[in-house]
Amino acid sequence: MPAGTVITRFAPSPTGELHLGNARTALFNFLLARSRGGRFVLRIEDTDAQRTQEPLLEALCADLSWLGLRWDEGPGQDGPRAPYRQSQRSGLYGPYFERLEREGLAYPCYCSDVELDLARRAQLTAGRPPRYAGSCRELSLAERAAREAQGRRATLRFRMPGGRRIEFEDLVHGAQSFASDDIGDFVIRRTDGSAAFLFSNALDDALMGVTHVLRGADHLSNTPSQLLLLEAVDLPAPRYGHVSLLTGPDGAPLSKRHGAASLRGLAAAGYASAAVCNYLYRVGHSTPQQSLLSLEQMAAGFDPAHLQRANAHFDAAQLRHWQSEWVHGLSVEQAHAWLAPLLPAGITAAQAEAFIAAVLPNVVLAEDVREWRAVVFEETLSFEEPALRAASAAGVEFFAAAAGALPDSVPGESGAAARATLAALERATGRRGAAFFVPLRAALTGRLHGPQLAPLLAAMPVERVRGRLLRFAQAA
Ligand code: GLU
Numbered sequence: 057m058p059a060g061t062v063i064t065r066f067a068p069s070p071t072g073e074l075h076l077g078n079a080r081t082a083l084f085n086f087l088l089a090r091s092r093g094g095r096f097v098l099r100i101e102d103t104d105a106q107r108t109q110e111p112l113l114e115a116l117c118a119d120l121s122w123l124g125l126r127w128d129e130g131p132g133q134d135g136p137r138a139p140y141r142q143s144q145r146s147g148l149y150g151p152y153f154e155r156l157e158r159e160g161l162a163y164p165c166y167c168s169d170v171e172l173d174l175a176r177r178a179q180l181t182a183g184r185p186p187r188y189a190g191s192c193r194e195l196s197l198a199e200r201a202a203r204e205a206q207g208r209r210a211t212l213r214f215r216m217p218g219g220r221r222i223e224f225e226d227l228v229h230g231a232q233s234f235a236s237d238d239i240g241d242f243v244i245r246r247t248d249g250s251a252a253f254l255f256s257n258a259l260d261d262a263l264m265g266v267t268h269v270l271r272g273a274d275h276l277s278n279t280p281s282q283l284l285l286l287e288a289v290d291l292p293a294p295r296y297g298h299v300s301l302l303t304g305p306d307g308a309p310l311s312k313r314h315g316a317a318s319l320r321g322l323a324a325a326g327y328a329s330a331a332v333c334n335y336l337y338r339v340g341h342s343t344p345q346q347s348l349l350s351l352e353q354m355a356a357g358f359d360p361a362h363l364q365r366a367n368a369h370f371d372a373a374q375l376r377h378w379q380s381e382w383v384h385g386l387s388v389e390q391a392h393a394w395l396a397p398l399l400p401a402g403i404t405a406a407q408a409e410a411f412i413a414a415v416l417p418n419v420v421l422a423e424d425v426r427e428w429r430a431v432v433f434e435e436t437l438s439f440e441e442p443a444l445r446a447a448s449a450a451g452v453e454f455f456a457a458a459a460g461a462l463p464d465s466v467p468g469e470s471g472a473a474a475r476a477t478l479a480a481l482e483r484a485t486g487r488r489g490a491a492f493f494v495p496l497r498a499a500l501t502g503r504l505h506g507p508q509l510a511p512l513l514a515a516m517p518v519e520r521v522r523g524r525l526l527r528f529a530q531a532a
């Protein structure tokens with residue numbers, strides 16, 4: 057990629073909560089800018105006025121901030137490319153509309169929706185791809201005047217040049233070639249005078265000096281039209297890269313039923329933004345780095361050439377993997393801060409620390425702590441059926457011996473003391489391996505699986521441990 061300042065942008069239409077697919081596009085543009093010492097611009101494509109509301113814009117900015125994708129310029133972050141809301145940029149477009157019309161590169165189209173629809177159907181019936189039939193292309197001034205006199209309102213269409221090949225190098229998909237004859241004249245200004253998407257989107261990129269656009273693959277077919285349009289008004293086009301779509305595991309567009317539609321949903325479920333970013337970084341972007349990366353590290357390794365062409369599938373297990381990597385990379389203090397809202401009130405700092413040390417390896421989402429909190433801190437224990445059977449089957453002598461070997465006092469809440477206690481219990485019961493650990497774990501936790509026993513012992517008051525052992529030390 058050539059040197060020079062790289063300007064990337066994320067240009068969402070704020071029509072709802074940020075979805076994972078869009079978040080990934082934003083991340084890639086952010087990383088591309090960071091990787092080249094460039095700038096990342098946030099532009100809000102809010103020209104579809106009925107649908108855009110202030111709260112949606114705020115939610116979008118909050119979602120991007122949660123991910124850590126700080127924009128160098130955009131809403132709330134003024135810079136030379138302002139304004140950043142498309143609804144405030146319409147004044148910039150006038151001279152370009154005028155110029156295109158003056159030079160005959162655009163013309164008014166008076167066709168009604170019904171007429172356009174009929175023409176489209178006729179083409180489909182004839183087995184041709186539907187595109188504007190060109191009905192208004194060659195209207196004389198008198199014919200236009202007649203339509204105006206009937207009160208017909210015109211859109212403005214871009215006049216596609218005939219017989220052109222449009223070639224460009226897509227940053228993801230490589231060499232592309234389109235024939236202008238396959239593309240119909242497209243609307244650049246609606247009847248109400250507002251700019252249409254293809255126009256405002258391309259003009260804004262050019263006017264903002266955007267050098268690289270990474271966007272969804274669904275926009276690939278828009279690119280030849282936008283390139284011709286920019287050429288017609290002598291504005292520099294950015295380089296485009298079309299990022300494969302993120303779909304559900306079934307190949308359908310990602311939606312709520314895949315359990316991962318929105319960032320909000322993931323955040324509410326307890327996922328850390330670092331886990332989400334690490335996951336998204338690897339969806340359709342190959343990297344040899346298998347460890348949890350910071351955004352800076354991701355930027356250092358980001359390359360559009362490593363973006364894959366095939367659609368990417370959402371994989372909840374992978375997301376969980378990165379969440380788990382994040383959790384297990386937390387320091388004791390960080391883990392404490394993260395889990396603080398879920399710790400029981402009134403426990404000592406040492407108890408909290410012992411508890412966190414015991415359960416953290418078994419926690420992926422903060423919520424997972426609830427189960428172990430109940431096991432460790434609540435007097436009554438709920439038993440899973442197989443655990444109850446395993447404990448009952450171990451026999452009363454086993455538990456009497458184990459309870460008898462418990463120290464009188466608290467083992468000191470240290471791992472070493474707890475390991476020594478476990479060893480003492482093992483000797484007293486005369487059992488080893490699974491024959492020792494399975495019933496012990498079952499009686500102490502009501503489960504067959506869970507955190508390691510020694511740290512759990514360290515986290516539990518010794519009287520509770522004794523009580524749980526003695527419960528099985530009496531014949532039923
Ligand atoms: N507002 C468009 C979208 O969200 C932007 C497309 C683009 O990035 O060029 O799909």
Ligand code: ZN
Pocket residue numbers: 164165166167190191192193
């Ligand atoms: Zn027309």
